[in-house]
Amino acid sequence: HLETIATAGRPFPMRLSGTGTFRPLSPVVFVQVVAGASACSWLQKRVRDASGPLVRELQFPYHPHVTVAHGISEEAMDRAYEELADYEAAWTCGSFALYEQGPDAVWRKLRDFPFG
Template identity: 75%
Template structure:
């Protein structure tokens, strides 16, 4: 069966997700339309395709133990010069994201792995593009705000075309699986007027 590349993330719900994806594309990030707007819980990880059922069972258990929490995005940050990334900051919900990613990568589970960098929840809005475009992303989204209730996370697989596709949603508390996009925003994301 071979291997597959998977990731686990919290989708940024609508209208925020599409808005930030379009802004990312507008800054010149060619990967924007292949990567749904998200907060990473498990970065791209190669697993045996045959292990997917145990991965799904593990993620179901993590979700069943979880509870909804508030997520608030506010302003921008960057990992430059260490990594060519500009992001929107997770101003509220970062601790819950940190706990979740630890549970997803638990040493006793099928997704145990070390990270290349310390975990820092964020929403990437520019990656690996020209410095001037990175500066523009940092400045233009500096006043961005979004707030919603996070009710779960999702498992994604990266296709041979580089596009990430959702395999399954996981709702907190073992409730019914609801598409992440159905999470109603508590207020609209805003952009500064130019």
């Protein structure tokens, strides 16, 4: 399923800028995706397509972002929000990856899926 999606995809420009938060609904601080969000949405729709094995109902609407703080103290989340407020990054996204969360709550990459 993921290999097929990757083959149909094409590299796209990504740009991150500044911070955002999902608080108070969810204890998350993130870096904002300001370019590449539509390509990320295209990708996630295909990954979760009803014809594939990864279909599931999302708890919240899909919102492309890069999580930098989750489930830590409010004070630490405030600090992350403030310290990364001027953060900027840009690159060409040429692949996506499959991760698995272990029993220790650490996410580990299992495989890369290059586009095209």
